[in-house]
Amino acid sequence: MANGSNAIGHLYPSDPDGSAPVAYLWARTVKCPNPACGAIIPLISQLLLCKQARRTVALRMVPEKDRRRVRFEVAEGASVTFDPAIGTMQRGDAKCPLCEQTAPVTYLRQECRAGRMSQQLTAVVTVAAGSVGKRYRAATKEDESVFEQSVLALEELRGRNEPDIVPHEPLPPVGTLGFRVNNYGLLKWGDLFSSRQLLALPYATKVHDMQFHGEKPKPTGEGSWPLHGIVYLDDLRGQADREQGEE
Numbered sequence: 742m743a744n745g746s747n748a749i750g751h752l753y754p755s756d757p758d759g760s761a762p763v764a765y766l767w768a769r770t771v772k773c774p775n776p777a778c779g780a781i782i783p784l785i786s787q788l789l790l791c792k793q794a795r796r797t798v799a800l801r802m803v804p805e806k807d808r809r810r811v812r813f814e815v816a817e818g819a820s821v822t823f824d825p826a827i828g829t830m831q832r833g834d835a836k837c838p839l840c841e842q843t844a845p846v847t848y849l850r851q852e853c854r855a856g857r858m859s860q861q862l863t864a865v866v867t868v869a870a871g872s873v874g875k876r877y878r879a880a881t882k883e884d885e886s887v888f889e890q891s892v893l894a895l896e897e898l899r900g901r902n903e904p905d906i907v908p909h910e911p912l913p914p915v916g917t918l919g920f921r922v923n924n925y926g927l928l929k930w931g932d933l934f935s936s937r938q939l940l941a942l943p944y945a946t947k948v949h950d951m952q953f954h955g956e957k958p959k960p961t962g963e964g965s966w967p968l969h970g971i972v973y974l975d976d977l978r979g980q981a982d983r984e985q986g987e988e
């Protein structure tokens with residue numbers, strides 16, 4: 742995966758060792774309904790990142806009582822000393838990892854519709870230069886701060902007198918093509934993308950357009966277009982919908 746064009750490439754920085762990001766994994770979050778707790782609950786159905794014959798990689802949840810939240814680490818092989826099949830979600834309800842109170846599905850939908858559902862970066866998937874094997878590492882403050890830059894950049898772009906780049910068309914009704922996110926108050930196509938993805942959309946569209954007209958995007962590098970796959974790097978689906986056993 743290339744790091745894209747000059748305009749958005751800085752939003753997808755490589756690691757100091759040269760590994761390039763191929764996916765940012767996110768969990769949606771809600772505030773714990775227990776008034777005595779109020780911790781941030783990540784909504785994760787299972788913690789596996791990779792399950793192969795010789796390789797198991799999983800997220801480890803580390804409750805941080807002082808910060809009223811969970812920190813995520815990446816455990817691999819013998820370090821997976823917990824059951825990675827168990828996350829915080831079960832049959833649509835969530836359980837707070839700090840106080841163990843259940844947040845029922847009705848509460849989750851209500852919080853999302855009210856715009857109070859948030860998101861937490863859990864891990865970053867990278868690929869080393871010249872390799873195809875995926876590496877998994879915990880998300881860092883730097884990852885969060887780079888994402889924050891894209892939120893600010895999108896706000897600035899939308900503040901200008903230009904056509905809005907955020908797709909405002911309504912999503913299909915619940916049940917169409919398996920769409921159920923509407924129950925959570927996600928009603929427009931733009932609601933499905935992160936700020937970073939929304940910034941990348943015009944570039945992805947340009948690449949598709951060039952390919953449709955038989956033009957080849959320039960190889961990556963100075964002045965080039967990003968590969969269209971870059972738009973999907975921020976994975977907001979959460980563990981719930983992610984296939985197990987990534988390569």
Ligand SMILES: [Zn+2]
Binds near residue numbers: 775778780839841
């Ligand atoms: Zn709690």
